[in-house]
Amino acid sequence: MRRVLGYGALGLLAAVSLLPFLWMLSTSLKSLDEVFVYPPRWIPREFRFDNYVTLWTDFPLFNTWILNSFKIVIVIVGAQVFICSLSAYAFARLEFPGRDLLFYLYVGSMLVPDVVNILPNYVIARQLGWIDTHTALIVPSMASAFGIFMLRQFFLTIPRELEDAARVDGASYWRIYRDIVLPLSGPAIATLTVFLFIWNWNDFLSPLIMLNTPPKYTIQLGLAFVNDARSTDWNRLMSGNLISLTPLLVVYALAQRHLVQGITLTGLKG
């Protein structure tokens, strides 16, 4: 009985969460004149799978844009997880002069709203000769205060005894970081990976400002062309959106293996 109730509550919550998804899915399969029937009709009278196919025929570069996004995002995630985890370890575990000051400066930098920042970012990228390259998107995102702060918080929760034992055995800081801290931080790293993937995948403003050549565009920049000056084809906009967020859901589903069966189940038993 409890189980049934539990599933009922979980299911209700899932339904509320998935409402926009169902709307997107149904809209993406409608013809344009059916899109605007109000209140929404959930099951289209006539299924228009064209709305997906025409994305590729209208945009011969669609596959390139998807690949560009993957390339940029994977490099950013790899670099940022590495760089942030290094700093986070130092901030969480090592004692050195200026540590607290630097940490607070990082947290403080998260407080600056970034609406105005695109300007200085553009100027810096131009000085470095990065305009119209993916480098202009990748390098500025290779580290972040968020990543450092988040990983530091998680590293602080790792039992210190393990490290102390390793110190006694003469392990270097690098060894401790690599062989103890990182392996025990699966959930935190999976979480950061998921978020970084989503944010950078969905980033529209930076590629918009930095890139000038269609073969270098990202998926978000490309999809913006569906929503153009003279009309909004909601059905195709939604099919494009669904294609674009599929990788995000896949990444999330994959990350769950690390997210939920973390150290409590395996790590400490070794």
Next chain:
Amino acid sequence: MSTTGIASKRSAAATAAAAAPIGPRRRWRRAETLAGYLFIAPALLHSLVFIVAVVFVSALISTWDWDLISPPEFVGVENYTRLFRDGIWLRALQNTAIFVVLSVPLSIGLSLAVALAANTKLRGMTFFRTAYFFPYVASMVSVAIVFRWLYNKDYGLINGFLGIFGIDPIDWLGSCNTALPAVALVSVWKGLGFNMTLFLAGLQAIPAHLYEAAQLDGAGRWQQFRDITWPLLSPTTFFVSITSMLGFFQTFDSVFLLTGGAGGPERCTLLYLNYLQQQGWQFFRMGYAASMSWVLFALLLVITFVQFKVLNKRVNYELG
């Protein structure tokens, strides 16, 4: 720069010492110092260019009268003094304060509850977790369309449901009293998956044997939550409360798409960042917009400082 203010204070340093429980201060060990600098070197190098320089330029712009086109004109603190005479700015600030007060506790409470539910090992949990996470990745455009329909006065599901109990239809997004909470609810719902994921990761760090021991002692579910989960989750809760506060202070999209960039009706839902964006990119008053972002920064700094002082003391970083 003002960021140094917080950290140079002794009390902040004391808080930090509590945060990293290393015991009484001692002399720096050379190997450890060197390792520390080496570990933070890549991030430091990166932030010198991409945080410090960017922040510096933005501070500079805030002293300009600048429309992006004409050459900038240095006006000192005039942009800042002007802010406090700007009724719309005060309005936006007030709206944002209410918005944050409504959203943050609700978001933290709900996401913790969902995370606890999603942390169980029922069949199909991967599906449920992904479903709960979906709103976070869904495009705000489609979220807004669905919610505008739910909230619609005449045909909306919500009023339809309330109608069963004889409640008159409410113009949720069109009336000043309900529009801001309605927008807040959508923002909370949209961000639920984000906080849930952070809590889930935090929950994994709590060793299972503690629960096993507690169960042997005959502790109930509530007792286990109160004595184990809540205290041991505190570093995560602390992190979530800070990032949520920052996030809700900087909400932009939901207003833009639910009630329009002007924050209708009659600026009842105009949030701080909407006004900032409007001044900068629609009215081309970049200096003014930059000064707005620095005032917000100062405000957030004070709030975060208080959070660090008040909350961090209660954070348990390790098992006792």
Next chain:
Amino acid sequence: MRRYRGRAARWLPAAAALVALAACNAGGGSEVSPETVVVWLPADNPGDIEVRQQLAERFEKAHPDIPVKVTVIPSNGYNEKVFTTVAAGNPPDIFNSGDIIIPTIVSKDYAYDLNEFIEKENYDLSVFYPEVIEGLQFQNKLVGLTDNWDTQVLYYNRDLFDRAGLEYPDGSWTWDDLRAAARALTSGQGPEKVFGVVHGTWFAPVFSAIWAHGGDILSADGKQCVMDEPPAVEAVQAIVDLIQEGVAPTPQQLEGQAPNQFMLSGRAGMIIDAGRWAAFELQETKRVDWAVAPLPRGPEGRAPFFHISMYAITKNSDSPGNAWEFLKYMVSKEAIKATVANQQGIPSRPKLATAPAFKKDELVQKHDTLEPFLASLPDVHPAPYVPNLEQYLDSMEVALQRVWTGEKPVEQGLKEACDEIEQRIAESG
């Protein structure tokens, strides 16, 4: 513990390799040579990316000494991109801007005065519609040229008119005719209700109504707001009355939908909201037989908002001469012919607008999207070319929000709009 060691060890070099890859990716930067003409255009439709590319290639073949780089930008982020680079001192040589951005550009003196080039080589402006050239003049400077123009019109549903036994609207219509037809076309209840007319409440249709009633937005010197004077009040009242009477939807009934979408789903007899761009969306439906007519006349005639966009040369272009050559090409007969299918408006050259090729276009043939525009052209009214127009539009939008719902008297709403606008005028000195 042990089983993790191997995994982490494999993972780290991979991460390092990625970082290295990112670093190697640097270089190959792409700032173009100064003599290259950099052109930025907002996308009107997906096909633009290729069409514009082909146009540039054709031009380069004819002018091997002038390299051109055309970038088509999503219209959604166009202004941000252009103004970021303007601010950073690295703008395109030619950009396209329209409607209310034009006041910002010209009032800040950011566009090259094309008269300089025109006088030098006796470039013939008479091949364009005179209204178009006039619309691009500002203080005796010609701030740009264009290949197309557009204006506010009335869209109507032929089937609904037939069913109600009404004559189709034409250029002789007045606001009284509009009201009468709107009443006759309204039918049904609830979500199925068909509205006689959907009148947009954004600035373009509202300005058109104000001008047609003899009112205006700002005084001639731009220092005073005159929207609270009787003719403008009367115009806004006329729109509000349609809503109050139930022949036009309330903002709540419109919630979430553009007026055009009411036409698409067959729930509107007429739409006053858009220019020719709406035709491209309506074209997708097979359900509704629709057509276009000029806006109805008010007591003071007709004054539809002139949606005009322009190609302009930036003040600090590093190769204005080359830019002028390409600009000329973009408004040439050859280029307009190549892009006409991708343009939302009417060609700026009368010869092309009335050419058989354009008349054969499906939109023109089936939906009458040419003659009503040409009939409107003598009366078109451009946006006021004043600085800070965007701020005034914001004030107006905010003050009128409760006017459209009927919660606030029209006079009071317009008074509040004017108070704030005048305050903003005073602030900016």
